[in-house]
Amino acid sequence: MLIQSRPRFQKTTTLLPPWEICLYVILSIASHLYSFYEVHKVSQEYEEELGREFEFEKGFFIWGFKKDPTDFEWSFWMDWGKRHLAWYFLCHVFISLVTKTLIPKFRVVFLMLYGVFVCFFLLGVRGLAMVLLHMMISFSVALLRKPLLCWLCSLMLLYTLHLPFFEEIQRSWYKTENEYYLLLFSLAMCCLRYTSFSLEYCWQQTGQRSSLQCFFAYLFYYPLFHNGPIITYKEFISQIQKEKTSSTKITFGIIVWTIARIFTWWLLAECMIHFLYIHAILSNEALLEVVSFWALGGLALAQVLFFYVKYLVLYGIPSLIVRIDGLEPPELPRCVSTMHSFTGMWR
Structure with a gap:
């Protein structure tokens, strides 16, 4: 008599009801926005003190918000990008397309x-x-x-x-x-x-x-x-x-859409360092002792989200050029707010 063996562990997936998913989404968005609001209040309340200590820069927004320049990596690459790297990337694309054709x-x-x-x-x-x-x-x-x-x-x-x-x-x-x-x-x-x-x-x-x-x-x-x-x-x-890279060809529409996404990520990162002085606040120990728990949670959340958005820009631009060259770049980082593990963040 033959007895069919069953696997010891069976992986089962059960979808949550739509109303529960909507509830979690609303609660997540609301907690994000409120914690960021608390950080913004702290940023505005101590703006002069932090500005003197960390030498805030003049922002590009017309209503006068100052810019927190204390994230060295972002400031460093944005400075080099505006002065040199953007033009060299464009020259690389031009040489690649011309030589690929001729x-x-x-x-x-x-x-x-x-x-x-x-x-x-x-x-x-x-x-x-x-x-x-x-x-x-x-x-x-x-x-x-x-x-x-x-x-x-x-x-x-x-x-x-x-x-x-x-x-x-x-x-x-x-x-x-x-x-x-x-x-x-x-x-x-x-x-x-x-x-x-x-x-x-x-x-x-x-x-x-x-x-x-x-x-x-x-x-x-x-x-x-x-x-x-x-x-x-x-x-x-x-x-x-490879002689033929038809599987990795990129259309003009995809290029425009990717550039628009990168610009949106860049604008979001700039908004964060104009409205939320997260890096300056974290460098001031005395200030961390007096802010609310919501503000502390918002600081931690804003830090990892800024890190994520920053690398979407820093890796997104080279990845687009790599795709134009007919190669397949690694996937960009995943949003930390949708992960239970940082494995996808550090791949």
Whole structure:
């Protein structure tokens, strides 16, 4: 007699009734808005005190709200974006489309050379030499085909960025702190790409080869050079070498819609640092002791939501350019208010 075995654990899904879902949505939106209102009241009440301490900037809204500039990452990339990066991204798109139409066989080479040129222009001769030095050290270690050595090499190169001796030397190359930090961020992101290439080189079969030219193309692919998002070497090369990318073609309508979404995210982030001085308040310990519990909850919630919106912009622009190039970028972060775990946030 045969007895059919049943799985020990069966996954069952039960949908909530519509009225209950609507109730949760209303309560969630109401709690968000009220907690943000409490933070806004604190921001306006202590605006002068916080403005003197953290040197608030003049905002762009016509009714006179000041801007909280204490989130270094947002201020740093917005400053570089307005001055240089936006124009270099547009030039990359132009070169990519022209070479794809006229000389598709040399498209990757031209994109690589363009990335080297921009790196030279923004980081200078010494900055470019530092990137190339790290690259050659990592490539030389990868030739040994020992993953452990590759990891140790990447950690060593990353550790050198924090040595006071090297910091002083690299700072002396530039006139401003922002120029030095651009080099620092670029080297840190390049370290992830060194590691990805080295590990793939160690894991590949003996008959396969990863050329130095492919490594250059991967490292100096400009939309992802300074800040990400991260695409592994294997994914990048497998996509960039495809002769047909019909599955990843992007239409003009999608481009316009994506630009509109990115602009909306940027505007939302700017509204948050104009109406809610969350970063300045969190840096003032005395103020945190006197605000209400609703305000404290609103500060915590606004912090993670601003982090989320910030990376929608910082990763959204390069991801759009990657899609225009015919590649498939990683998915953007998910909204933290709809997650029970931060796994999707940090992927």
